[in-house]
Amino acid sequence: MQKQKNVAIVGSGLVGSLLAIFLRKQGHKVTVFDRRPDVRTVQFSGRSINLAMSNRGWKALREAGVEDEIRKLALPLDKRAMHVEGKSVYFQKYGEEGEAIYSISRGVLNRKMIDLAEEAGATFRFEEKIWDVDMPNAKLYTGESEKSPWTEYQFDLIFGADGAFSRTRHKMQRQSRFNYSQHFIDVGYKELTIPANADGSHKLDNSSFHIWPRGNFMLIAMPNLDGSFTCTLFMPFEGQVSFETIKTEEQIDQFFETYFPDIKDEISNLKKDFLKNPTSAMVTIKCFPWSYYDKITLVGDSAHAIVPFYGQGMNAGFEDISVLNQKMNKYGDNWQMIFEEYQNERKPNTDAIAELSYQNFIEMSSKTADPLFLLRKKIEKKFAQSHPELWAPLYSRVTFSDNAYAEALETGNFQKSIMDRVMKVPDIEEKWDSEEIENMIIDLIKK
Amino acid sequence: MQKQKNVAIVGSGLVGSLLAIFLRKQGHKVTVFDRRPDVRTVQFSGRSINLAMSNRGWKALREAGVEDEIRKLALPLDKRAMHVEGKSVYFQKYGEEGEAIYSISRGVLNRKMIDLAEEAGATFRFEEKIWDVDMPNAKLYTGESEKSPWTEYQFDLIFGADGAFSRTRHKMQRQSRFNYSQHFIDVGYKELTIPANADGSHKLDNSSFHIWPRGNFMLIAMPNLDGSFTCTLFMPFEGQVSFETIKTEEQIDQFFETYFPDIKDEISNLKKDFLKNPTSAMVTIKCFPWSYYDKITLVGDSAHAIVPFYGQGMNAGFEDISVLNQKMNKYGDNWQMIFEEYQNERKPNTDAIAELSYQNFIEMSSKTADPLFLLRKKIEKKFAQSHPELWAPLYSRVTFSDNAYAEALETGNFQKSIMDRVMKVPDIEEKWDSEEIENMIIDLIKK
Structure with missing residues (x-):
């Protein structure tokens, strides 16, 4: 058990609410600020994409003890239904028997997560806008507007869970040697x-x-x-x-x-x-460092917003919290170590899922009409089906495992380098399903 | 001649002062704001690297009619003096006879540029801090502090020349679809x-x-x-x-x-x-777009800060102003076209000099001890000397010409791809100065 701290979380979204539950379980005093109204009292925005909960998300919810509650809100999707022009609908299974992603409405999930965090004892302060963060002293300043009088709050720790356009990160960004891109x-x-x-x-x-x-x-x-x-x-x-x-x-x-x-x-x-x-x-945001000594750290989109084409934004954010919790259990009250190891472990993985998500966008937007690209996918699929021990599909590694994203990206790049060579074989269009090609791939893998 | 506009320039550094001169020559009313005191009245900072004025910088100063004044402040350097451990000092010529870079103290140059801009009729408002920019209406807000009462200024056009940590860009960065990296x-x-x-x-x-x-x-x-x-x-x-x-x-x-x-x-x-x-x-900053309709644009470091290892930071900023002036002459009062063509023409070139400067940093910091890297440089140098028509050294293209930076980078990458292949020749250490290698390079260039 950690020594009780007075903790602020900026942002009552999915990741902020999940973090509140974990911190309450560790016995901390938790206040969650949000500049927007309570989502439980208002119509949701009309600008959200449904969420696809997969392995990493469920794992974090399980550790928080709320998996069963959330399962009730989710519908399993075990396949894609492809509505291609001029063809009948056809289906593509996502993975093995029993593997599925889970569709959840963002509004429904967020409301439930706030309920659960409140039940766990977290305090929510909605419609209270953070305008400044005193990083060395872990103070927050809130007020009606940037120019109005401000209220000062003193905390021990501050977590920035305030999304892609994070005010917390915005303050960290003014430091020298803070790397940032949007x-x-x-x-x-x-x-x-x-x-x-x-x-x-x-x-x-x-x-x-x-x-x-x-x-x-x-x-x-x-x-x-x-x-x-x-x-x-x-x-x-x-x-x-x-x-x-x-x-x-x-x-x-x-x-x-x-x-x-x-x-x-x-x-x-x-x-x-x-x-x-x-x-x-849609934006990809990267930054580093995520933490400021033992005072502040960023979680979820505020640290690593990604484009939605791999369905991993929320899952990556939930995995942050799972890793943070591991580090809390490992390092007890040494918050500087907790924050440091958390950011160092997560950064290569969130960079990897950013890259994978962006690659998926490029594939979907520019390559799906390219016959050579479709042939490449067909060769990969055939090989994976006949040699599952040699060729795990990238999608499954990302979606149905909790292997590090960085490893998935590395394997994906290795597979890509093999396929680049396969696609250079003369007359590949004719001999794509020949034994020659199959053996060539095996040789390249085993080299 | 353009229709007179009421113009604000944020930042009284080198690029802001040069822009003030050009805008005065076009007949505009020009006010230059700076949050710092007048550099002519204070000790300079103790944190500056001397400037190396080269071709692009001189060209812009010539167009502004101030080249001769600035020449008086500069010392020509036609060579590097290498002080390598355990060796006597040796010299490396930069270019052809008469080619040199010019050493100028940043403080000395900045004071002179402000003098010249004042003489041209620009008004300087020092120690006046910009806190907000109303972009659609081209208004600036200044005051003692972020929370103090602010003064509102109405302009027709605003130029952000406020450096790598630009307040003007900071405001633009909050827009959706604004790409940014530091x-x-x-x-x-x-x-x-x-x-x-x-x-x-x-x-x-x-x-x-x-x-x-x-x-x-x-x-x-x-x-x-x-x-x-x-x-x-x-x-x-x-x-x-x-x-x-x-x-x-x-x-x-x-x-x-x-x-x-x-x-x-x-x-x-x-x-x-x-x-x-x-x-x-030291930071590399990239962003896009640089302009907001016909109201605002960024110039110099605020649009494209680079690391100093190519000696091109100021030169690139001065070239911005030279290009802006071309566009003013071309499009008259159509400021939206001026800003648009300016940013579209400059962006690939400033990205290229950023890349070249960063490559130079990597070379200087990690490769100068690598014997294969030194051999590569030796082969390049020998080939360039015997075939000047086939192999223009990259440094000269960047420093002693005003060819687009993007072209220089492209040529540099082409030369690099040739040298990558040359370095793979077995026993290259023995035969680096053979006719075989010379002919190989010629063949690769002509392919």
Whole structure:
């Protein structure tokens, strides 16, 4: 058991709430600040992508003792349902029998996590805005506005769980020798909804992650418990087919009629929601160091925001907390060691999942129409199926294991280097499923 | 001639002052703000590396009509003087006959540039701190502190020339889709001084850039007009030989005795200055976009801070202003076009000089002790000398021409790819100066 500390968490999102539960279990006094209103009292934003809880997320929830509560909110998806133009829907299994990712609405999960943190004894202060952080003294300053009078709070420890645009990190960034980058991609997203049938059932298969790939844009849909689907349209901000060129009701209508005729009529309030819901940007954020002595550390998106194309943002954030908790158990009251080992262990792994997520974006947005890329995927898949002991699919390593992300990336790069050589074989289009190619891959792996 | 605008420049450094001169020549009303005191009234900081003006810098000064004034402050350096341990000093010419870089003290140049901008009719407001920028309305807010009452200024255009830690960019960074990175290197620097002889003459050759390379640290010295040299010690912050391990007078004494015995006694107040002068960090900053509609743009370090190992920081900033002026002449009052074409033209070039400067740092800090690296340089040099039409040295392209930095980088990468192959030739150590290697390089270039 650690010596009791007076702890502030900035941000009542998923990662902040989970951390509050762990810190309460260690016996600390926990206050969670959030500049926004309590999500339990307001309509959720209309700008969220459904979450895909996988192995790492569940592991952290299990350690926090709240896994069973959260399982009730989640729907298992064991496959992709591919809605390709001019083809019937077909399915791609994610992994082995029993392996699945779990669809959860961000709003539903966040409300529940705050309930659970409150039950564990954490205090939440909503609509209280942090304007400054005194890092050496672990003080927070809150107030109505930047120029209004401020209230000062003294803590022992401060955790920045305030997301991609973290105020806590913003303060750390003004230090010398603080490395930082924010890189936006040229694709935005918009939330849409497919409501339940009148009897409450789902309009599409509810154990699938639905994808309508359309070259450099795509629609996805993930089921909710109430029978609805949360849909997300990913599309470039600018260009020929882009958010910029689809502005009027007529243009919206025509766009969906052209590209998504099979699902268009199922999306409720299509035109209204399209115009009302914001077009959101996606960013990769990296920084280092995450910690300031034994006073402050960053967790989740504030330390490492990633693009959502691997479904690992929340899982990576939850894994942060799991690792932090390990370090607390290992180092007791030596918070400087806890923070240092936590950041040093997590940094290469969160860089790796950032890279993997970005690679997935590039693949999805520019390569899915390339026949050579599709051939490469076909060769990999065939080989993995006949030699599972030699070729673990990257997706499974990331999603259904808790092996370090950095190892998954390394293996992925090794597999990529092999496939680069395979694809250079003359006439690969003809002999891709030959014994020659199979043996070539085996030789390259064993070298 | 453009329609007169009411223009603010944030920052009275070298680039801000030069921009003020150009804008006055176009007939604009110009106010320059600086949070620091007037450099003409105070001792300069003790944290500056001498400047090396080269082709691009002179070109911009010539266009501003102030080249001759500045020439008077500069000393031409046509060669490096290498002070290698256990060897006599030897010299390396920078370029062709008549090619030189020009050593100028930052303080001396900055004072003169402010004088010239004032003479041109710009107004300077020193010790006035900008706290906020209203970007859509081109308003600036200044005040004693962030929380004190603020003064509001209305302008037509605002230029952020406020350096690597720009407040103007800081505001732009809060926009969605603003890409930004700051990356610090693990090496710091400290300013030291070699004073003039009693008769005012220089203690070392005053037409050389002096370097004492020592593996992962080094000392440099550049002459000033008054007979002194400004020295800079570059050294890792942490590690076996590092700023961290040299803290006491005794340690300083021993360090210089061990590594710089030939120059130790010439450095004035060595121990006092070493302890008093700050150890400064070096950062590469990249961002995009630089401009906000027809209201705001960034120039110089605020848009693209680089590490100093190519001597191009100021030159790149001055080239920004030269390009901005071209665009003003081309587009007249269409400020949105001016800003857009300026940033689109400059961005790949400033990224390229950032990359080249960083590569030079890596070479200087980790490769100068590698015999294969030195052999590579020897082969390149020999080939360049016998085939000047086929192999222009990268340094000359960057320093003595105004070809785009991006082209210089591209050529450099091409030359590197050739040398990578040359270095793989078996027994290259024996046959490096053979006709076989010479012909191999020619073939690779012509392919």
